Amino acid sequence: MNALEDIFHSFELGIRSSKAVKPKAYLNSLGLDYNELRIGFNSGQFHHNKEQEFKDQCEALGLLVKSDAGVNKEGLTAYTVFGRYGVVFPLLNQSNEIVNLFAIRFELSTPVEEYLNEQGIYPSYPHPLTKKLFLVPTALDAASLMQSKALENRESVLALHDGKLLPQHLEAIKALTELEEIIILKN
Structure with missing residues (x-):
């Protein structure tokens, strides 16, 4: 640990x-x-x-x-x-x-x-078989979307860093082999 x-x-x-x-x-x-x-x-x-x-x-x-x-x-x-x-x-x-x-x-x-820094992703790296990905401005937005139970099977959410798309986000998105749609939510 x-x-x-x-x-x-x-x-x-x-x-x-x-x-x-x-x-x-x-x-x-x-x-x-x-x-x-x-x-x-x-x-x-x-x-x-x-x-x-x-x-x-x-x-x-x-x-x-x-x-x-x-x-x-x-x-x-x-x-x-x-x-x-x-x-x-x-x-x-x-x-x-x-x-x-x-x-x-x-x-x-x-x-x-x-x-604290610019590393990592919230809530986690999405499952590789994700079909629909929601990009939201902050971790608070991602937590709210997860808590709402609105995400269905094969849907994931990624929080940006203060609205910025960083290299780790691009890396995570490129790893999604069955991605069909990205939905960008803004404040």
Whole structure:
């Protein structure tokens, strides 16, 4: 298992916490069910009480960025946390490993959507026998389409990165040997 898999698993546990009232209410307002989709919650504290080696690894992944903010204990480093207090969706590579995260920081005056990097696909690489492919602007749009149960047999959805078609999307589309139709949904 890779580091992003482990961290995302902690986010999946986080959304199931009894303290995660606001993220559950936010998902409910969108019609999304974390029991049916892989969705997590990042409270921004996954690095607390962890060894420096873990924090260094998270910093290398882009999950933590050192900050000049004050800390209440001598010798501690302050960090800005990716997707802090946000719902988080995993993006996968062809081997179904988590290689990226999409977060929505919903508690801000204007919600902020952010990707950790430009790797991976949400929700996953489509089955090679897909006949109809829906391309949607973001992971949130893809999750909504999947949750709606509107997709039929041999239909798949791919979320673009902020509306951008990246090389991994083209690679995934080219691998669809029975593709008959691509439907592009825009906001």
